[in-house]
Each structure stands twice: as structure tokens, then as C-alpha cells.
Amino acid sequence: MQTVPVDLHPGKGSTYRVNRRHFLLGSLAALTPSPTRTVVVMLDGFGLEYYTASEMPTLKRWAAQGLFAKVQSQLPSVTNTNNAGICCGVPASKHGISGNSYLNLDTGREDFMQDASLLRAPTLFQKAPTQKSALFTSKKKTASLLNAGASLVIAAESPTPALIQRYGPAPDIYSAEINHWLFDAVIDHLAHRPDLTLFYIHTTDYPMHMHPPNSPESLAHLKILDAKLAAAAHVAPDAAFYLTADHGMNFKTRAWDLDKACAHRDAPIKLSISADRDKYPKQHLGLGGLAYVYLNHLSDESRVAAVIEKLPGVERVLPRTEAARLFDLPPDRIGDLVITADPATVFGTRDSETETLASTYRSHGSRYETHVPLIIYNNEKGHHPAMAYQRNLDLTFGLF
Numbered sequence: 001m002q003t004v005p006v007d008l009h010p011g012k013g014s015t016y017r018v019n020r021r022h023f024l025l026g027s028l029a030a031l032t033p034s035p036t037r038t039v040v041v042m043l044d045g046f047g048l049e050y051y052t053a054s055e056m057p058t059l060k061r062w063a064a065q066g067l068f069a070k071v072q073s074q075l076p077s078v079t080n081t082n083n084a085g086i087c088c089g090v091p092a093s094k095h096g097i098s099g100n101s102y103l104n105l106d107t108g109r110e111d112f113m114q115d116a117s118l119l120r121a122p123t124l125f126q127k128a129p130t131q132k133s134a135l136f137t138s139k140k141k142t143a144s145l146l147n148a149g150a151s152l153v154i155a156a157e158s159p160t161p162a163l164i165q166r167y168g169p170a171p172d173i174y175s176a177e178i179n180h181w182l183f184d185a186v187i188d189h190l191a192h193r194p195d196l197t198l199f200y201i202h203t204t205d206y207p208m209h210m211h212p213p214n215s216p217e218s219l220a221h222l223k224i225l226d227a228k229l230a231a232a233a234h235v236a237p238d239a240a241f242y243l244t245a246d247h248g249m250n251f252k253t254r255a256w257d258l259d260k261a262c263a264h265r266d267a268p269i270k271l272s273i274s275a276d277r278d279k280y281p282k283q284h285l286g287l288g289g290l291a292y293v294y295l296n297h298l299s300d301e302s303r304v305a306a307v308i309e310k311l312p313g314v315e316r317v318l319p320r321t322e323a324a325r326l327f328d329l330p331p332d333r334i335g336d337l338v339i340t341a342d343p344a345t346v347f348g349t350r351d352s353e354t355e356t357l358a359s360t361y362r363s364h365g366s367r368y369e370t371h372v373p374l375i376i377y378n379n380e381k382g383h384h385p386a387m388a389y390q391r392n393l394d395l396t397f398g399l400f
Helices: 020-028 048-053 057-065 079-088 140-145 161-167 177-192 206-210 216-235 258-264 298-309 320-327 392-396
Strands: 003-009 014-019 037-042 067-072 101-104 109-112 132-137 152-155 196-202 239-244 254-256 271-274 290-294 314-319 337-341 345-347 354-356 371-377
Touching (some): 037 177, 048 216, 048 371, 057 067, 057 216, 057 371, 079 140, 101 271, 101 290, 132 140, 132 177, 140 152, 161 177, 177 196, 177 216, 239 392, 258 298, 320 337, 337 345, 371 392
Parallel strands (some): 132 152, 254 345
Antiparallel strands (some): 003 014, 067 371, 254 354
């Protein structure tokens, strides 16, 4: 059980340890947020390394004047799992989204995990039904996953003719510029739609896949995003801003196709699924640092696990129940085995059982991409002490 120290009797030296969730829930009654609008920003791929390397004067000022915490994202460190966690304020064991892809037990096939019907917890929009809310995203997969309860949904990847007429054609989804286009739409709606009181904004991590934190391209991209945040705060001085990320990013050098590797070692499996696999293969090739393995027979578990454990770059092989408990995942939506990688290794479908990746290749999914920033600005009375924020999903816990 996770606990935090709380001084219940200031000045008397009586510090007790209480359950962190109980502390949060108990403190909610004393919180009276004064801003009239709430803006939640999920910067995809914005790990701590990007926050540290970039100047971003607006965001750094927000962190200094408001609340800043270094927090953990959830494994697998992929977008859909963490996006759902932040938007619903609960872990995957509650909201049900175990990755970007999963095994559909009804069809027996691997499917993309991006339909709102897969969510098992209410979104922020559903928790605040009396508020008019808006979901802004660079990726249309997020529009289909998190739209429940939203009054307005805008996906830069598939803009309507009216949006194109107002903001111009949206840049390609495989670009940094699509994030800038998205924020222009956000700023315009903040300025001209005061009836919208709850905003959820999600960018794309394509720039982070392509460029490391200290690169000129990354610094330029984040400098522009920082200016967009400043403009958003300028047109909406009544808004509180809540910002975090889903994962960071690392260079990877080795890929394993677990189906082929197991078959070549006389331990065939039914299926392996990279938790990163989604409809944007150009940026990560469908490869990620955590995989779900489904067995032909449960009696194969020990033999398959022994084979996978010996593959270079494999960090852990966990049975379903243990992985669900350790990583706070829904046991019915993960594999019979859960495989985690070291910092340089990823899993997915390849032409051969193993492959050396290009020196420029960057991806995520493992525990080494779980360090992200959390920032709350312009709501000093409406947030908890910094020590209460340990996971990115804590950003929105108790908002509504």
C-alpha cells in the first residue's frame, strides 16, 4: 500500500503515514478551485528528458509558480494506455486499455485498441456532464477512444472542411507542424468559445520519435509549442492548466519477433503482440519495449518462458496474474505472459527473428520511458501537495 507522510497536527510533531488515496480523497473537500475553465494538456512523448533539455520559458514559469512533480507513467508506456489513464483518472486495471493493440477474444484476432466501447471507466467529460467540453487531438485514434461525453471533438488528422477554411489545411500526421496547427485551433476556441469550460488536448509524438531532446529540430518544435501555451493562457486568463505526458523516448538497437524466435527454438506460441503497435507505423514500426505473449496451451508456460528469458535484451518474463498486479493492468486484456525489455530492445513483427535497428530509431513501451513531468498552473488552491502526485494519471484524479 502506497503511503505519504502527513502532519495532522502542525507544530506538535505528530506525523503519521496514511494511505495516499485516502489522503487525496480526504483533502478534496478543502479544495475550492477558483478558475472557471480547465485545460488538460497531454504532450505525447514529452518525457522528462525533453522537459529538461528545452528552454520552454512559459512552461518552466508555470512549473515554478504553480505545481511541478516528476511522476511515473504506466506500463506499458504507450499512448492509449496512458491517455486513457489521464483522461479517466484511473489506472488501466480500471479503465481497461492495456495497450495500443490487444487480442480481441470475440474474434481471436489482434485489433487496435481505439474504440470508446472498450473503456471501462468514465472520461473527464462524462464526470462533468453539466460542463460543455472539447477534445482536441492530433491523432484521430484518440478522437475515437476518448470522445465519450465530449461536446466537441476535433482531430487534426481528419479536419472538417469548416476547420480547413478557418485554420488552413492541417499538416501531415507525420510532422511536428500538426501539433502547432492543433494548438491554433485550441487557442481560437479558448478565445471565442467561453461556453466550453473543459478542454482535453493531445498531441502526437512523431517529433520525439524522429529527434532526440537536444536536437535543433526538437528544440524548435517545443519552442513553438511553448509559445502556443503562452498564447492559450493569454486568451484564457480564467483557465487552469493541467499538463503531463504519456511516456518518454529512447534510442533502440535490437528488435525481436517473439513468434519467430519461439518457433525456431521448439516453443511455438499462438501470438505475440507489441503493446506499441498502432496505425502510425512510420514513427515506430509497430515495435515497443513490452509485449504480450499468448500460448497455444497453458501447459507451455514454463517452456516458452524459459526460451524467451534467454533472448538478449529481455528483462523480465511474467505470468499474467503477476504482471496484472505489478503493473496495474486488466488481466483479461493482457497475454498469458508479459515480456519487458531492457533500454535498447523492442518487440514486434519482423521479417526475421531478430534485427539490428537503424542508429536513428527511437521508441518506447518499456519502464525506461516512464519518467514524465506533471505541471499545474493557475489553480493554486485547487491542487494537492506535490508529494501526492506520483503517477501521470494523478493529474486529473478528483478534478470532477
